[in-house]
Amino acid sequence: MTDFCVDHLIPDHIAAFELYIPSKPDSELEKLYQCDRILRLNNNENPLGPPPEARKILEQFPPAKAAVYPSGDAWYLRQKLAQKHDKDPDQFIVGNGANELISFVIQAFCQKGDNIITADKTFAVYEWVAKFSGFEARLIPLKDFGFDPEGMIGAIDRRTKILFVCNPNNPTGTYWNETIFRAFMSAVNGEKIVVLDEAYFEFVEKEDFPDGMRLMAEYPNLVVFRTFSKMYGLAGLRIGYLAGSLRVVDVIRRTCVVYSVNTIAQDAALKAIDDENHILRTRRCMALARTYLKTELTRLRLPHIIGEASYVMIKLPMSDSLAYRKLMAKGIMIRSMTGFRFPNYIRVSLSTMEMMEAFIKAVSEIL
Amino acid sequence: MSKHPVLTLTADHSLLPVAASFVESTCKSSGFGQKETMALMFAAEEIFTYLSQFNKGVVMILSCQPKAYQMELTLKFDAQTFNLRAFNLTSSVDVTDESSLDVMGLIIASKMVDRFFMEQSGSNIQITFIKYRDYGKTAQCTYTPDQLTQPVVTRADTMETLVITQMIHESESDLPFELTLPPMASDMQAEGDLNALALKDKQGTIAGGLFWKRLSQNTVEIMGPFVYGQDQPGPLGEALVEKCLETIGKERVTGVLCRHYGTMIPEHCFEVIGHFAGQKVYFRQMQEDTGAAVWLHPSLEKEIKQQYESLFLPRNIIAIAQDQHPSNPYSVISTELNRSINRVVMHPLVMGQDALKNLESHLKLFQSEGYTDMDFELDLGQSDQGGWVPALIKTGFAPELLLPYGGKGDLLIMTCSIRNKADN
Numbered sequence: 001m002t003d004f005c006v007d008h009l010i011p012d013h014i015a016a017f018e019l020y021i022p023s024k025p026d027s028e029l030e031k032l033y034q035c036d037r038i039l040r041l042n043n044n045e046n047p048l049g050p051p052p053e054a055r056k057i058l059e060q061f062p063p064a065k066a067a068v069y070p071s072g073d074a075w076y077l078r079q080k081l082a083q084k085h086d087k088d089p090d091q092f093i094v095g096n097g098a099n100e101l102i103s104f105v106i107q108a109f110c111q112k113g114d115n116i117i118t119a120d121k122t123f124a125v126y127e128w129v130a131k132f133s134g135f136e137a138r139l140i141p142l143k144d145f146g147f148d149p150e151g152m153i154g155a156i157d158r159r160t161k162i163l164f165v166c167n168p169n170n171p172t173g174t175y176w177n178e179t180i181f182r183a184f185m186s187a188v189n190g191e192k193i194v195v196l197d198e199a200y201f202e203f204v205e206k207e208d209f210p211d212g213m214r215l216m217a218e219y220p221n222l223v224v225f226r227t228f229s230k231m232y233g234l235a236g237l238r239i240g241y242l243a244g245s246l247r248v249v250d251v252i253r254r255t256c257v258v259y260s261v262n263t264i265a266q267d268a269a270l271k272a273i274d275d276e277n278h279i280l281r282t283r284r285c286m287a288l289a290r291t292y293l294k295t296e297l298t299r300l301r302l303p304h305i306i307g308e309a310s311y312v313m314i315k316l317p318m319s320d321s322l323a324y325r326k327l328m329a330k331g332i333m334i335r336s337m338t339g340f341r342f343p344n345y346i347r348v349s350l351s352t353m354e355m356m357e358a359f360i361k362a363v364s365e366i367l
Numbered sequence: 368m369s370k371h372p373v374l375t376l377t378a379d380h381s382l383l384p385v386a387a388s389f390v391e392s393t394c395k396s397s398g399f400g401q402k403e404t405m406a407l408m409f410a411a412e413e414i415f416t417y418l419s420q421f422n423k424g425v426v427m428i429l430s431c432q433p434k435a436y437q438m439e440l441t442l443k444f445d446a447q448t449f450n451l452r453a454f455n456l457t458s459s460v461d462v463t464d465e466s467s468l469d470v471m472g473l474i475i476a477s478k479m480v481d482r483f484f485m486e487q488s489g490s491n492i493q494i495t496f497i498k499y500r501d502y503g504k505t506a507q508c509t510y511t512p513d514q515l516t517q518p519v520v521t522r523a524d525t526m527e528t529l530v531i532t533q534m535i536h537e538s539e540s541d542l543p544f545e546l547t548l549p550p551m552a553s554d555m556q557a558e559g560d561l562n563a564l565a566l567k568d569k570q571g572t573i574a575g576g577l578f579w580k581r582l583s584q585n586t587v588e589i590m591g592p593f594v595y596g597q598d599q600p601g602p603l604g605e606a607l608v609e610k611c612l613e614t615i616g617k618e619r620v621t622g623v624l625c626r627h628y629g630t631m632i633p634e635h636c637f638e639v640i641g642h643f644a645g646q647k648v649y650f651r652q653m654q655e656d657t658g659a660a661v662w663l664h665p666s667l668e669k670e671i672k673q674q675y676e677s678l679f680l681p682r683n684i685i686a687i688a689q690d691q692h693p694s695n696p697y698s699v700i701s702t703e704l705n706r707s708i709n710r711v712v713m714h715p716l717v718m719g720q721d722a723l724k725n726l727e728s729h730l731k732l733f734q735s736e737g738y739t740d741m742d743f744e745l746d747l748g749q750s751d752q753g754g755w756v757p758a759l760i761k762t763g764f765a766p767e768l769l770l771p772y773g774g775k776g777d778l779l780i781m782t783c784s785i786r787n788k789a790d791n
Contacts, residue, residue, distance in 0.1 A: 028658070032682070318635050319635075319651050321654065321655060322651075322652070324656070325678075325679035325681070341617065343616065
């Protein structure tokens, strides 16, 4: 049989698209890098894991439930979210992680010739989804490591449909305060959809940090993303949600793939959301790590940016991809930042003191 | 759909005028001069005659792709009908007389052009000839930049590229061929085959730059940084390199290679992966390395394993059998000839019982043609290529450079340098 030639079937925007290759499983990496354990400081996972009540769901999940389809639209979770945020359940869409939600929003509002606007150095999935869906992604350079509101407003044209703002920004940890955000929303003037990605919302303790859920009442064009992957320690289950005005969410829902969120994820999220103690414990852990790293990185003379989220960006006097390999050989997995357009930077998740000390020891040895 | 002229015809000597006329008219209509047109036409005639005898009756597709700086003539065949042995530059038309070097059509045709290479991709066989536009002599540089105030790095336009290349042409001794001809560099950039950054200030004074181009699907080559009047690494060179890395950070690039650079190269941004013509070769991975399998011949295992360890590259090394006995009687080598830099690069296509003899014949031919630097590229990600190692070692090849993910897997470049041998 001759090889099936697929080239003529591939759209140009897909042919030009960069394939994302996820990391191999830890056990495979341990073999390749010949280390006996890997400390994961690359994906900003919560070192404390899920809240206790969510753990019980995972431990006691009845196997028989696996044979039954989940709630197609996360019915109970949406009721719970509505109650928590004082909104209508129909203002929420639950998705298989933020990546799926980004895709829903772009598909709902963009058509051929449209564009989205975001920053050049931020969570890459906004840009990826737009590009592989055939839409232009206008990338505005960061200003002082933060989103540039004037630059974004200046890039808007007739075909702009969505502006994505990651607050706090991943990977820099910088954030817009409420004053900046309100000024931005006023400039957009309700003419475009603004997505406020608050994946790290629960980590931020600053008084002036804007709460998208609250501001939504004033801005019907605002869509807010939240996730259970970070603070709530459910990254392995892939579950997040978006919220917006009834009119906007009704449009987005038309593009949703129902049944994409599994039962155990919905049940665990339902229990996780009530645990305020878990948030406090995690914040304490992050604060300890932040203070320790500030001191140690200063001692090592390594330029760094510690923002409000659960990670730190560090500039190394070497290639970040080489640093990745050298640290992996010592069993420490960090995120190299060249792919985020920050050459020679690494991003390190804040974690337990034991993990932070292991990281500082390893990075000291490779410098 | 291809936008350049294409001609489909059968390899038959009676159709030679049709092929020659096709090449001539395409060159002329694309504004190429008599010199370039005649060279490509002769190459086409030679190769057509050769293939008509070696592969008589086979259907071939001729295409001419004009670019501002070069004309590319490509001959494509279906691999199932093509006699692959025609790829061996040492193959004669008379297959019973391999020693009759005077009828080797491929080598004769290759002499007419600047670059020549052959490749097999799936069911397609392709032979490519490239003739550069004749740019004449490079004009003397008259540009001397003033001191920069508040320098910034921006993407260079083609006029800025012209200025930068003229400037470095005078000051830099180690430039790749395309940067020695400023108008060619500018034309390459206009075609999207070369990228450039300019170091300048708000008044538009240009004081340096950096260039890059695709070497393969995975690898980009950086040329520079070049900064006028500076001979030590510093923030300006670093700014150029970092801007380049930011720009290609999200492109389909696994690694960047840097063989041509000034004295301002920020070494800390790179790793040294070997030497090329006595000079350090810098490399940098653009992504996190999550490991790969490599197939190695036991005679190279110790040396290459050490190199992997020193570069912290996670590799699962699979040793291939010490003495392989290929079932195929004939081996096939594809060749890339680059006359502008006097370099030959060979790639293994088919392993055969005559590998050593075939390799020796190729070396003899290249020496007689005056080539001094000969490389053989082994893709360690392909399990069947390690079988060439004994023949390579016997003919004087030695590992020179290990390029991570330079091919399907890591690329091991083995070199046999006549010049080095003579020096020794």
